[in-house]
Amino acid sequence: MPQIAMVIDLNKCIGCQTCTAACKSLWTDEAGQENMLWNNVETKPGPGYPRNWEEKGARSGWRDGAIQLGGLHDPQDYGNVSALNHEEVYFKGTEQRLQRKEPLRSGANWDEDVSSGDFPNNYHFYMPRLCNHCTKPACLEACPVRAIxxxxxxxxxxxxxxxxVGTRMCNQACPYDKVYFNYVIGKTQKCVFCFPRIEKGEAPACARQCPGRLRFVGYLDDADGPIAKLVYKWKVALPLHAEYGTEPNVYYVPPLLPQAFDAEGRFSDRSRVPLAYLQGLFGAGVESALATLAAEMANRKAGKRSELMDLLIAKDWKSLFKIKDVQLV
Ligand code: SF4
Ligand code: SF4
Incomplete structure (x- = not known):
């Protein structure tokens, strides 16, 4: 089966949330979808959205050939929605100032830009997340009525x-917490990879709107496309939490970030993000992926050619996407 896939270069994400807004306004702006972020961008290290999804992820997905149901999140893990007093300010004139009807207690991006580590070597990076359109989807396997x-x-x-029929078994099984429950219609909903756009040869809205030009979209099986080059040829794009067993089809180029400062305030040869943390996200291959990125950056700086750097820089936005006219192997 041909498999559409996405590669997200974490070295270029600036956390602007344009992708989140593009997705939200296109797909999930109706009642019952308030807390639905089919695409979200979270600060890492951090609890993410919904809060502490990786803790649930570790007890969901596939284990030893069987599906695991990791339970449901507390609604508070999605935060609370709080309307503004539009009516009172704009139509009744009883209040002068726009304010929330109840205080916000938590929500997506509650921990945005909160760094880890100690100054001056503190660090964080942004990680966009969406449904991985997995090769072995735990959500599909768990659904008792074959709705997925x-x-x-x-x-x-x-x-x-x-x-x-809203059993929410898929919610419990997806280790990435990328299935959401629409409480108004009593059904689950999730990222559709903008399939109407894909059918016209256009990239999903999150990828097309990204000002950082860091999301590549194409077929894994297209040997000449950007996805196969980054995943298979250069091996710099890695799946998130492959140990969950669903074989995700969204891949990440891990972040290099600047080196840590030494005691004299000069750059050392020590990585700022602990390797163990990145290995926890992207597995053992992350060390060689980072080494490849560093070597190719050095090549480019020295004036040599680098197919990998040219690909990642994406001077021509069209080079990010290969959805039409694909020769699949
Ligand atoms: S990431 Fe998407 S396809 Fe994979 S298990 Fe979760 S909802 Fe299903
Ligand atoms: S639009 Fe691009 S740069 Fe902005 S947060 Fe999303 S992925 Fe990152």
């Missing part, structure tokens, strides 16, 4: 809204 299916033409995982 994986399309043969591109591997996109979708929830059939006519069949879903």
């Amino acid at each position: 299916y994986k399309r043969e033409q591109d591997g996109i995982v979708l929830v059939d809204q006519d069949k879903c």
Whole structure:
């Protein structure tokens, strides 16, 4: 089965949330979808969204060939929605100032830009997240009424809204917490990889709107496309938490960040982000991926050619996407 995939270069993400807004305004702006962020961008290290999803992830997904149900989050893990007093200010004139009707207690990006480590070697980076359109989707396996299916033409995982009866088994099984419950219609909903756009040869809105030009979209099986080059040829794009066992199809180029300062305030040869932390996210391959990135950056700085750097820099935005006219192997 051909598999559409995305590579996200964490070295270029500036946490602007344009992707989040593009997705939200296109797909999830109705009642019942307030806390739905099919695409979110979280600060790492950090609890992410929903809060502490990795703790649930570690007890969900596939283990020893069987699906694990990791339970449901406390609603507070998604934060609270608090409306503004528009009516009172704009229509009744009883209040002068816009304010929230109840205080915000938590929510997506509650911990945005909170660094880890000690000054001056503190660090953080941004990690966009969406449904991974997994090759072995735990959500699909867990659904008792077979409402979730994986399309043969591109591997996109979708929830059939006519069949879903809202058991939320998929919520419990997805280790990435990328299935959301619409409490108004009583059904689960999730990222659709902008399939109507894919069918027209256009990239998903999150990728097309990204000002950082850091999301690559194409088919894993297209040997000449950007995805296969980054994942298989250069081996710098790695799946997130591969140990969850779902074989995710969103890959990440890990962040290099500047080196740590030494006691004299000069750059040392020590990495600022602890390698163990990155290995916890992206597995053992992260060390060689970082070494490849550093070596190719040095090549480019020395004036040599580097296919990898040219690909990652993406001077021409069209080089990010190869969705149409693909020769699949
Ligand atoms: S990330 Fe979760 S919701 Fe998406 S396909 Fe994988 S298991 Fe299903
Ligand atoms: S739009 Fe691009 S740069 Fe901005 S947060 Fe999303 S992925 Fe990062």
